[in-house]
Amino acid sequence: MTRPGGVWRNWGRSESVRPQRIEFPRTVDAVQRAVVAAAARHMPVKAVGAGHSFTGIAVAPGVLLELRDLSGLLSVDAARKRVTLLAGTRLHQVPALLEPYGLAMENLGDIDRQSVAGAISTGTHGTGARFGGIAAQVVGATLVTASGDLLRVDETENRELLPAVALGLGALGILVEVTLQCVPAFVLHAVEQPEALDVVLAGLDDRVAAADHFEFYWFPHTDRAMTKTNTRLPESAPRHPLSRVGKWFDDTLVGSGLHQVACTTGKAVPALVPPINRLSAKVWGDREFTDDSARVFATSRSVRFREMEYALPVENVRPAFDAVRTLIDERGWRIGFPVEVRFAAADDRWLSTAHGRGSAYIAVHRYWREDPTEYFEAVEQIMLAHGGRPHWGKMHTLGADVLRERYPRFDDFVALRDRLDPDRMFRNAYLDRVLGG
Numbered sequence: 001m002t003r004p005g006g007v008w009r010n011w012g013r014s015e016s017v018r019p020q021r022i023e024f025p026r027t028v029d030a031v032q033r034a035v036v037a038a039a040a041r042h043m044p045v046k047a048v049g050a051g052h053s054f055t056g057i058a059v060a061p062g063v064l065l066e067l068r069d070l071s072g073l074l075s076v077d078a079a080r081k082r083v084t085l086l087a088g089t090r091l092h093q094v095p096a097l098l099e100p101y102g103l104a105m106e107n108l109g110d111i112d113r114q115s116v117a118g119a120i121s122t123g124t125h126g127t128g129a130r131f132g133g134i135a136a137q138v139v140g141a142t143l144v145t146a147s148g149d150l151l152r153v154d155e156t157e158n159r160e161l162l163p164a165v166a167l168g169l170g171a172l173g174i175l176v177e178v179t180l181q182c183v184p185a186f187v188l189h190a191v192e193q194p195e196a197l198d199v200v201l202a203g204l205d206d207r208v209a210a211a212d213h214f215e216f217y218w219f220p221h222t223d224r225a226m227t228k229t230n231t232r233l234p235e236s237a238p239r240h241p242l243s244r245v246g247k248w249f250d251d252t253l254v255g256s257g258l259h260q261v262a263c264t265t266g267k268a269v270p271a272l273v274p275p276i277n278r279l280s281a282k283v284w285g286d287r288e289f290t291d292d293s294a295r296v297f298a299t300s301r302s303v304r305f306r307e308m309e310y311a312l313p314v315e316n317v318r319p320a321f322d323a324v325r326t327l328i329d330e331r332g333w334r335i336g337f338p339v340e341v342r343f344a345a346a347d348d349r350w351l352s353t354a355h356g357r358g359s360a361y362i363a364v365h366r367y368w369r370e371d372p373t374e375y376f377e378a379v380e381q382i383m384l385a386h387g388g389r390p391h392w393g394k395m396h397t398l399g400a401d402v403l404r405e406r407y408p409r410f411d412d413f414v415a416l417r418d419r420l421d422p423d424r425m426f427r428n429a430y431l432d433r434v435l436g437g
Helices: 028-040 091-101 116-122 159-165 197-202 204-210 244-268 270-283 293-297 314-331 373-385 400-406 410-420 429-435
Strands: 002-004 021-023 045-048 063-066 073-077 082-086 138-144 150-153 174-181 186-196 213-218 224-234 287-292 305-313 339-344 359-367
Touching (some): 082 138, 091 293, 159 410, 186 197, 186 293, 197 224, 204 213, 224 270, 244 270, 244 359, 314 339, 314 359, 314 373, 400 410, 400 429
Parallel strands (some): 045 063
Antiparallel strands (some): 082 174, 138 150, 138 174, 186 287, 213 339, 305 359
């Protein structure tokens, strides 16, 4: 299906474009035909998922391939606990597809609206010092190259390319199939509670090491942290899910409705941000429940925002976080969104933010109707001083010259891009900046 170009916008409203053409391929063959046709017209082509990246990584000024119809489960290898999905499948659709086989994804982020291809291509991750990001779960992939051919990458074909293709930024081709290494279905026991920030920071290393999944949020202008600790339990463990009323109160009334009011009010009257944050720290996240893993990992996010997130060597998280606190105080800013801290295991993906090192992530946010530039750029300097690598799908200002120094396999990735896409069929302004033109 082809449509004339309309305006495409991402979820955070930080990027928009009017493509020359929009196509909705439903099959792998249709993707191949679209790429060949774009090449014949000398038009760049990009695939988009759910638009949850805050950067311009998916912006498609030429041909935009909307892959939402390229969705579903292709095959299951029950013996090895592996599944192959079409690349446009949304993460929130995956649990129901895996349930009949008693399988689950090993780890997820806190948003599940993204497509599988988009999540792995941008380095989407969850939290847990012993668990990698979603790209680390990829054991095979098929992409359409600039020539329109299929390239299969797995343990038997082109194995050496997997660490590049599994997190390829959309620069190597159009992902059409993804094979994930799954685990037996499991449940999570979740404890979410407010705690004194100084107590959390003093015991941070021990908390991270002891928990399967640990993270915390800090509302600026308060001395409280909202901690989340998830413990993995067998699928047979008793479930004690949130009641419908409790879930509605926490996620819909407080997490969405009241937070929207707080953001709108804080933008209009910045002096009210500190007392609003203190109130938020009291009413958010004091609950305990047990449920299927995907229902615990993911939360609803209806209040639009912009985000920047940096991955740091785990030993640098405390000084970097302290520097952000000091920065906010010294500048006198009124920041209504919390600062988020998460953790991930090292992996071997060439452009993974956790490549070769256990990592901690610090994310900062601003309401989408507020200009984040001054705040984000100042925080970015702190992250760079502490060895940070920016999340590919979240806002940052770095170019290829700086990024090359932070990724040992950067030049290997660029060389592979030169080989697979010599004419830069899959380029856009963002990829030109972060990888070179």
